[in-house]
Amino acid sequence: MKTVKISLNSIDKVKAFVNDVTKFDTDFDLVSGRYVIDAKSIMGIFSLDLSKVIDLNIHGEDNVDQILEVLKPYIVE
Numbered sequence: 338m339k340t341v342k343i344s345l346n347s348i349d350k351v352k353a354f355v356n357d358v359t360k361f362d363t364d365f366d367l368v369s370g371r372y373v374i375d376a377k378s379i380m381g382i383f384s385l386d387l388s389k390v391i392d393l394n395i396h397g398e399d400n401v402d403q404i405l406e407v408l409k410p411y412i413v414e
Contacts, residue, residue: 339395343367343411345387350411355379357407363397 345351358365358376365376369391374381376393385391390413395404405412 338397339401339405341393341395341405341408342390342413343393343408344390344413345382345411351379351382351387354408354411355382360407361397361400361404363395363400363404365396366394368392368394 343354345354355377367374367376367382367385369385369389372385374385376382393408393411395401397404
């Protein structure tokens with residue numbers, strides 16, 4: 338499992354993010370405080386506080402580099 342910090346601070350960013358992660362056959366979780374949400378659930382994402390940086394857990398080892406390349410616009414260093 339790999340964890341990165343992401344920012345989804347606009348509605349357009351959330352829509353694009355969900356479209357990007359659904360292309361992969363890997364499980365993704367968003368963690369904000371004590372809440373853990375399926376990253377492929379647009380309704381779940383909107384239940385989080387999107388003004389803060391969110392942890393994204395990528396469950397899978399096969400194509401992590403490819404996933405990180407696609408998700409680069411959302412990743413906060």
